[in-house]
Amino acid sequence: MNHCKVFRKVVSAVAVAAMLLSGVVQSVQACTGITVIAVDGTIVHARTMEFAIDIHSDVIVVPRGYARTGTTPDGKEGLKWKSKYASAGANGVGFPLIFDGLNEKGLAAGLFYFPTSAKYMPYTAADAGRTLAPWEVGSWMLENFANVEEVRANIGNVVVPAVVYKQWGFAPEVHFIVQDAAGESIVLEYVGGKLNVHDNPLGVLTNSPAFDWHMTNLRNYVNFSMTNAAPVKVGSVTLKPFGQGSGMLGMPGDFTPPSRFVRAVAFSQSVFPSKTGDDAVLEAFHVLNQFDIPKGAAREHEKDEHGNVLADYTIWTSASDLKTKRFYFRTYENSQIRVVDLMKMNLDAKEIVTISMKGGEAIKPVTP
Numbered sequence: 001m002n003h004c005k006v007f008r009k010v011v012s013a014v015a016v017a018a019m020l021l022s023g024v025v026q027s028v029q030a031c032t033g034i035t036v037i038a039v040d041g042t043i044v045h046a047r048t049m050e051f052a053i054d055i056h057s058d059v060i061v062v063p064r065g066y067a068r069t070g071t072t073p074d075g076k077e078g079l080k081w082k083s084k085y086a087s088a089g090a091n092g093v094g095f096p097l098i099f100d101g102l103n104e105k106g107l108a109a110g111l112f113y114f115p116t117s118a119k120y121m122p123y124t125a126a127d128a129g130r131t132l133a134p135w136e137v138g139s140w141m142l143e144n145f146a147n148v149e150e151v152r153a154n155i156g157n158v159v160v161p162a163v164v165y166k167q168w169g170f171a172p173e174v175h176f177i178v179q180d181a182a183g184e185s186i187v188l189e190y191v192g193g194k195l196n197v198h199d200n201p202l203g204v205l206t207n208s209p210a211f212d213w214h215m216t217n218l219r220n221y222v223n224f225s226m227t228n229a230a231p232v233k234v235g236s237v238t239l240k241p242f243g244q245g246s247g248m249l250g251m252p253g254d255f256t257p258p259s260r261f262v263r264a265v266a267f268s269q270s271v272f273p274s275k276t277g278d279d280a281v282l283e284a285f286h287v288l289n290q291f292d293i294p295k296g297a298a299r300e301h302e303k304d305e306h307g308n309v310l311a312d313y314t315i316w317t318s319a320s321d322l323k324t325k326r327f328y329f330r331t332y333e334n335s336q337i338r339v340v341d342l343m344k345m346n347l348d349a350k351e352i353v354t355i356s357m358k359g360g361e362a363i364k365p366v367t368p
Contacts, residue, residue, distance in 0.1 A: 030312045032291040034268040035203025036284045042277030045108040046284035046319035050312040055092040063349040071133035078131040083143035086347035097139045105146035106181030106322040109138045111174040117208040118173035120190045123161035133163035148184035177205040181322040187211045204264045207257035214261045226270040255298045284319045
């Protein structure tokens with residue numbers, strides 16, 4: 001793989017591979033993405049990142065003109081390009097690639113785990129020059145396109161097969177959300193060996209099953225309301241709600257992807273309109289509080305071969321302001337919201353800049 005030489009030493013790929021292959025990846029099913037739109041037109045793309053181990057994410061800033069080569073199933077050199085646009089976002093396990101972030105034109109892209117549903121495209125050696133590994137698709141989009149329509153027009157030109165990441169021993173199963181500063185949003189999925197491009201009018205994404213299934217499943221909740229339920233007369237008895245929130249009585253509360261999708265739609269659509277982009281960023285973090293998973297709340301039945309309990313938790317939560325091109329994040333260890341302003345970085349730098357996401361919670365004493 002051509003990117004291995006730039007892996008950071010903060011994590012041992014061998015150690016990560018051992019944990020992943022022992023079953024951790026099968027529990028990675030809890031990422032949740034939403035969209036919040038401010039009155040001033042600012043689009044905020046926000047999401048959580050769940051995993052059963054620390055994937056050692058950093059924020060990386062990829063400059064214009066950065067040279068890339070895609071990865072193929074047979075070891076040939078894949079699609080080659082140089083980044084047209086600078087981008088910023090969070091990576092994982094030392095990858096010089098963005099798992100979720102935005103570019104200088106206000107295009108955002110994020111990959112989400114898609115287990116049991118993803119089936120990538122067929123591949124032949126003749127396809128090598130236009131081939132990308134699944135984990136490279138997000139950065140390819142951010143580095144080449146300014147908006148959703150450009151992505152839609154070009155995504156069919158690349159081949160995305162089941163490339164095995166050798167350190168893990170399997171091809172990661174993912175799908176993608178893409179959003180732009182004008183409010184357009186699509187979901188990209190490889191199902192049955194074919195690319196499916198779905199319009200995403202609500203700007204929400206979770207995990208399996210396929211996106212169109214989730215949209216159909218919303219019809220099971222046509223009775224939900226942002227306002228409280230009215231009293232109901234049953235014979236001579238009047239039944240009144242116990243308190244606030246009765247309009248969402250029956251919303252699924254578990255951490256499965258279908259339930260989180262329903263809640264993400266309900267909560268992201270029910271908040272009062274934010275006046276500005278700054279307000280929308282904070283509102284997005286408040287909405288995603290509903291999807292924050294503490295360690296141990298979503299765990300596998302079996303332990304791994306080392307006796308460790310496999311449990312997803314929210315490693316980090318991010319928000320991308322597509323107007324100001326700022327990438328905000330907080331982590332499991334530090335709930336303080338931090339920000340990287342892409343437009344204040346050197347967009348023509350020669351190398352990728354890495355900004356640590358590490359750091360513990362700072363509790364401020366206020367005792368007089």
